Amino acid sequence: MTISAEVLRYAAFTTDPSGGNPAGVVLDATGLDAAARLSIAAGLGYSETAFLTPGSERSYSVRYFSPKAEVPFCGHATVAAAVALAERIGPGRVVFETRAGTVPVDVAAGPGGVPEATLTSVEPHVEEVADADLAEALAALDWHREELDPTLPPRIAYAGARHLVLAAATRGRLADLAYDFDRLAAFMTRLDLTTLQLVWRESADTFHVRDPFPVGGVVEDPATGAAAAAFGAYLRELGALGSEPAVLTLYQGADLGRPGRLRVELRPGDRRVRVSGAAVRIPDGEAG
The missing domain is CATH 3.10.310.10 (Diaminopimelate Epimerase; Chain A, domain 1)
Structure with missing residues (x-):
């Protein structure tokens, strides 16, 4: 063909x-x-x-x-x-x-x-995660419950695609990512998840994130705008942002050697989430 x-x-x-x-x-x-x-x-x-x-x-x-x-x-x-x-x-x-x-x-x-x-997401929503599903996700990641940040509980967030949000208590836990590809892919397929949004909170408005993407045939996504939008909705739902407007900075890709920066904005009176970032052409002949 x-x-x-x-x-x-x-x-x-x-x-x-x-x-x-x-x-x-x-x-x-x-x-x-x-x-x-x-x-x-x-x-x-x-x-x-x-x-x-x-x-x-x-x-x-x-x-x-x-x-x-x-x-x-x-x-x-x-x-x-x-x-x-x-x-x-x-x-x-x-x-x-x-x-x-x-x-x-x-x-x-x-x-x-x-x-x-700057993209403006579709209407987002956030839902609870069944305890058995959380246990399966952690097992596939080889993470333990005590390694999670108790101030940012697990949720499934949607702003165009579904993402399971899991917050690590330390940057070291986030950095050490070695998961069971097939097991996590099967779990995500069952719950119709696009990625896992794994996060570590550096400060009130700054986060480091990683996104396993086995359902797409990719071990990890280096910078994930759909998950960033879902994550903004997640934080708003938890009341973890204080007053709005709120602007967040997400750093992603450094653990892969492809550092990126995403800007997430939430505006009062508008449930949709805005995600901003630069983009540049990859020259012909250069590896992407």
């Missing part, structure tokens, strides 16, 4: 092509069926590739594929795709129609002129 499409590569949530989370971007996926999109995503090997189909002016239908399956929403590929579009049609707002719902994205020049994109 011959597949013809222009595939761009961007690193999201970073100003360095060797940092952040690499994503594939196809700005015009017209004529590509699901099998072709999956084949392209698998060939790239990135955690997600965004496939856009142009609609009305500055509006696009977007689908996201990991190397193994389609996912309903992906934050870093959204940021990458919005920046790629801005470089072709100019900055401003674009609207992405995703399987999870409508996601507006605003692109403007950041420090040093590097484009930054």
Whole structure:
């Protein structure tokens, strides 16, 4: 089967092509069926590739594929795709129609002129985790309950995709990540989870995070915008932010050698969560 499409590569949530989370971007996926999109995503090997189909002016239908399956929403590929579009049609707002719902994205020049994109999530929600499910997740991770931060209890959070939030009590626990890939993948598939959002709280508004992604065929996602949005909703639900507006900084990817930075904003009177970050093109011939 011959597949013809222009595939761009961007690193999201970073100003360095060797940092952040690499994503594939196809700005015009017209004529590509699901099998072709999956084949392209698998060939790239990135955690997600965004496939856009142009609609009305500055509006696009977007689908996201990991190397193994389609996912309903992906934050870093959204940021990458919005920046790629801005470089072709100019900055401003674009609207992405995703399987999870409508996601507006605003692109403007950041420090040093590097484009930054801000996505506005779909309506989020947070739910409890059954004790037996928590036990299975911890067993797959080889974590223990006493290693969790009691001030940030486990929850499942959604802002376009479902993520189990687990807070480590120490940075050392977060840094030491060696899990049972197949066992965690089976657990996540059963609960329809996209990633685990593993976090450690450095300060009131600064967190370090990691995201295992075995259901996508990837051991770990280097920078995860969808999980960041879900995490903002989680903190709001817990009342862990104080008053709003609130702005959080999430550092992710350092443990993988791909440091990235995500900005999460919550505004009073608006339940949706905003996630911002830079994105840069990965030059042809360079590893992503």
